[in-house]
Amino acid sequence: MAFTAQDVKALREMTNVGMMDCKKALQATDGDMDKAVDWLREKGLANARVCPECGVGAIVEVNCETDFCAKSELFVQFVKDICKVVLNDNPADVEALMNCKYPGSELTVAETMPEKVMSIGENLQIRRFARFANPTNVAYVHAGGTHGVLVNLEVEGCDATEIGKNVAMQIAAMNPKFWDKSLVPQEVIDHELSVQVALMDNDPKMAAKPQAIKEKIAAGKINAFYKENCLLQQEFVRSDLFSGDVAGYIADAAKKLGGKVKFVDAIHYVKGEGIEKKEEDFAAEVAAQMNMGK
Numbered sequence: 056m057a058f059t060a061q062d063v064k065a066l067r068e069m070t071n072v073g074m075m076d077c078k079k080a081l082q083a084t085d086g087d088m089d090k091a092v093d094w095l096r097e098k099g100l101a102n103a104r105v106c107p108e109c110g111v112g113a114i115v116e117v118n119c120e121t122d123f124c125a126k127s128e129l130f131v132q133f134v135k136d137i138c139k140v141v142l143n144d145n146p147a148d149v150e151a152l153m154n155c156k157y158p159g160s161e162l163t164v165a166e167t168m169p170e171k172v173m174s175i176g177e178n179l180q181i182r183r184f185a186r187f188a189n190p191t192n193v194a195y196v197h198a199g200g201t202h203g204v205l206v207n208l209e210v211e212g213c214d215a216t217e218i219g220k221n222v223a224m225q226i227a228a229m230n231p232k233f234w235d236k237s238l239v240p241q242e243v244i245d246h247e248l249s250v251q252v253a254l255m256d257n258d259p260k261m262a263a264k265p266q267a268i269k270e271k272i273a274a275g276k277i278n279a280f281y282k283e284n285c286l287l288q289q290e291f292v293r294s295d296l297f298s299g300d301v302a303g304y305i306a307d308a309a310k311k312l313g314g315k316v317k318f319v320d321a322i323h324y325v326k327g328e329g330i331e332k333k334e335e336d337f338a339a340e341v342a343a344q345m346n347m348g349k
Contacts, residue, residue, distance in 0.1 A: 058086035101203030101324040103194035112192025113141040114205040115184040120177040193219025197227040213314025231286040
């Protein structure tokens, strides 16, 4: 399947990835736009680190062009260095990060990038990062960088590193939408309740029941939604360590260590997430192209 310069431009607008990367993606996928988006999403590396001296935690995602590059020592070290910059300099955004000094150099990250592109052999994009300043932080990188998780805990009287790692592994494996049921927006709960009622409306055995009864049954089922979508209410995956939900695991493990541990927050990066097709208004797109030709 052939592709045009307009296709490259369209892919650039969909993904915010560089024009040359978009061209390579279309070449690699024979011009298939959907496959090109997936191709771009598959490349890169997520990394999470914690400063052993100060306890600050950071997580970054850097994108490259091929899986081969993503696994190379030079690229992995580059990602680790960018993570160090986030840890040490606390930049406000990617633009500010680019103006920070590169580790072990008098040059900025932006000034170092051309040399890194040359030595690594592919275009590089520092896509996003986050940082937790308050300890305790535990970092976890899954499957060679496909997932990066940073967990922030309040800890008293014990070393909670293992607890944090197990919680991070739970996040990587189960990808919860919310950390706790108290954080679920009311509109989400209302939508779930309406879905449950609608299911009963369409069930011959339940349809004739009074609306109030259906709503009461639906409310009773909302706990199942929490167990599926909320981290602290999810069934803890390491059943060899604890049988129950994640909140129960944290409390039990902390008690066994003689301390107290409270989950505060977490960040979960999945490599390439967010690089997705944007739905375009076809009429507006045609109009824009017509205006470009004037």
